[in-house]
Amino acid sequence: MRISLDISTNPSDYAFFFDIRVRFAETDAMGVAHHSSYVAWLEASRVEFLRELGTPYPEIRAQGFDLAVLELFANYRRSAQFDDVVRVHTGISSFKAATFQMNYLLVVEGEVCALAATVHGVVDATGRATRAPSWMRELLAGA
Amino acid sequence: MRISLDISTNPSDYAFFFDIRVRFAETDAMGVAHHSSYVAWLEASRVEFLRELGTPYPEIRAQGFDLAVLELFANYRRSAQFDDVVRVHTGISSFKAATFQMNYLLVVEGEVCALAATVHGVVDATGRATRAPSWMRELLAGA
Amino acid sequence: MRISLDISTNPSDYAFFFDIRVRFAETDAMGVAHHSSYVAWLEASRVEFLRELGTPYPEIRAQGFDLAVLELFANYRRSAQFDDVVRVHTGISSFKAATFQMNYLLVVEGEVCALAATVHGVVDATGRATRAPSWMRELLAGA
Amino acid sequence: MRISLDISTNPSDYAFFFDIRVRFAETDAMGVAHHSSYVAWLEASRVEFLRELGTPYPEIRAQGFDLAVLELFANYRRSAQFDDVVRVHTGISSFKAATFQMNYLLVVEGEVCALAATVHGVVDATGRATRAPSWMRELLAGA
Numbered sequence: 001m002r003i004s005l006d007i008s009t010n011p012s013d014y015a016f017f018f019d020i021r022v023r024f025a026e027t028d029a030m031g032v033a034h035h036s037s038y039v040a041w042l043e044a045s046r047v048e049f050l051r052e053l054g055t056p057y058p059e060i061r062a063q064g065f066d067l068a069v070l071e072l073f074a075n076y077r078r079s080a081q082f083d084d085v086v087r088v089h090t091g092i093s094s095f096k097a098a099t100f101q102m103n104y105l106l107v108v109e110g111e112v113c114a115l116a117a118t119v120h121g122v123v124d125a126t127g128r129a130t131r132a133p134s135w136m137r138e139l140l141a142g143a
Numbered sequence: 144m145r146i147s148l149d150i151s152t153n154p155s156d157y158a159f160f161f162d163i164r165v166r167f168a169e170t171d172a173m174g175v176a177h178h179s180s181y182v183a184w185l186e187a188s189r190v191e192f193l194r195e196l197g198t199p200y201p202e203i204r205a206q207g208f209d210l211a212v213l214e215l216f217a218n219y220r221r222s223a224q225f226d227d228v229v230r231v232h233t234g235i236s237s238f239k240a241a242t243f244q245m246n247y248l249l250v251v252e253g254e255v256c257a258l259a260a261t262v263h264g265v266v267d268a269t270g271r272a273t274r275a276p277s278w279m280r281e282l283l284a285g286a
Numbered sequence: 287m288r289i290s291l292d293i294s295t296n297p298s299d300y301a302f303f304f305d306i307r308v309r310f311a312e313t314d315a316m317g318v319a320h321h322s323s324y325v326a327w328l329e330a331s332r333v334e335f336l337r338e339l340g341t342p343y344p345e346i347r348a349q350g351f352d353l354a355v356l357e358l359f360a361n362y363r364r365s366a367q368f369d370d371v372v373r374v375h376t377g378i379s380s381f382k383a384a385t386f387q388m389n390y391l392l393v394v395e396g397e398v399c400a401l402a403a404t405v406h407g408v409v410d411a412t413g414r415a416t417r418a419p420s421w422m423r424e425l426l427a428g429a
Numbered sequence: 430m431r432i433s434l435d436i437s438t439n440p441s442d443y444a445f446f447f448d449i450r451v452r453f454a455e456t457d458a459m460g461v462a463h464h465s466s467y468v469a470w471l472e473a474s475r476v477e478f479l480r481e482l483g484t485p486y487p488e489i490r491a492q493g494f495d496l497a498v499l500e501l502f503a504n505y506r507r508s509a510q511f512d513d514v515v516r517v518h519t520g521i522s523s524f525k526a527a528t529f530q531m532n533y534l535l536v537v538e539g540e541v542c543a544l545a546a547t548v549h550g551v552v553d554a555t556g557r558a559t560r561a562p563s564w565m566r567e568l569l570a571g572a
Contacts, residue, residue, distance in 0.1 A: 029174045
């Protein structure tokens with residue numbers, strides 16, 4: 001496994017944040033957000049982060065690349081509830097030739113809700129692993 | 144709209160059924176299956192019905208067709224709970240050159256849980272509406 | 287069935303709108319937003335509409351009520367794509383003692399993407415149908 | 430973090446397996462199963478494993494307990510496709526007083542599709558961490 005589970009709980013260690021409101025459809029019969037819902041929030045925040053960096057994800061796809069998810073980790077600390085606004089602090093924690101890791105700190109009303117990380121591989125349109133093109137390395141390595 | 148809301152509550156009016164167990168991820172904070180979960184169950188049952196008819200959906204896609212959902216209706220009568228087994232009775236209620244309607248009766252332990260219908264359009268690989276090829280007409284018109 | 291399929295395509299017939307960006311998790315292998323994703327968008331827009339009216343949904347639940355979905359209709363006209371911003375025009379089209387209908391017009395870049403409607407029943411905390419309390423009647427009947 | 434990322438790729442190291450067919454709703458615009466879909470599969474397999482052990486999850490909930498997900502890890506190796514049957518090998522890898530880890534090996538047609546692990550905490554009906562009752566310890570420690 002490539003993933004590092006060393007994830008900061010300090011918001012200032014993250015380059016970006018994105019606020020997401022918990023949908024009722026995302027809750028479960030325990031009365032809180034289902035643990036799989038967080039995975040879509042990480043992705044949504046990632047997509048907004050790329051937009052902020054200047055390269056919206058559809059543009060990356062239009063150039064023939066995808067950022068496949070290779071590994072995923074989440075540590076759930078405090079349940080998010082329906083209608084809560086979850087602030088997803090997001091940043092790139094490491095970048096190599098063909099893979100990179102993103103870390104996430106999820107906060108609800110100032111309390112840590114969850115920590116998470118995803119490892120991504122750059123793939124071409126056929127799903128084959130490939131080196132990141134230089135513009136992507138510049139985009140992500142500096143973020 | 145093309146859809147007919149005249150949906151039978153009699154299981155014997157349906158050609159096929161498929162049993163689906165309600166996942167915990169499909170429940171919501173009201174403690175029952177979320178109403179959007181049923182939509183995926185209809186689809187799963189449709190896919191099994193096509194397999195039963197002899198043409199698995201991936202084969203339809205491999206031949207360059209998709210069955211786009213044009214309309215959807217659901218009438219929720221009695222909540223399905225986590226771990227319930229939902230029997231999805233499924234049948235084709237009408238078939239025209241390029242569209243057809245499927246009806247569904249969802250039953251849990253002998254009680255009607257929901258009625259539903261979907262109207263589909265035959266589309267080519269680019270998503271454009273097209274006439275159903277003869278094998279598909281034979282497949283669906285007789286079902 | 288109680289639902290009326292007479293749904294306006296004119297945005298000015300709706301009291302409210304809410305913008306939702308299509309998540310990658312909401313797409314499917316046809317390359318567009320999966321038809322079940324729309325159901326969660328309708329709900330999210332409904333929740334924001336109630337907030338705008340002055341009674342956030344969690345407050346309705348805290349008062350011992352839920353707005354169960356009894357019927358659902360959707361007419362898909364034009365696929366929404368990943369990263370599209372879907373404007374969900376939302377309004378109440380009829381209100382009776384214990385049930386009401388909401389209509390939705392979904393628009394992407396000025397083009398109609400889908401029409402939809404939901405019929406809701408007011409239920410108490412145990413899920414039993416009940417008359418809407420007077421504050422809810424005032425809230426919804428005038429909206 | 431409590432999770433161990435040491436997850437076996439040998440099916441015979443797992444006590445149980447459960448087969449799940451990939452739904453079209455679970456795919457994404459990359460043409461494969463979305464990485465969040467796997468999370469629901471792990472859960473469904475866990476639920477079937479508990480049933481096999483003799484204590485269906487609804488019974489655990491009826492006794493006032495829930496098995497909250499504290500940590501989640503997934504390593505995606507090979508995409509699952511629409512209509513694939515994913516065999517989810519499932520087992521308990523460690524058990525302590527109030528938490529336990531489950532490991533998963535996901536296989537499609539004999540090829541490793543993904544490895545995963547979840548760490549669970551026993552909680553009471555209010556969501557508070559609690560020691561596992563003796564019947565649960567016996568149930569899970571021996572599995």
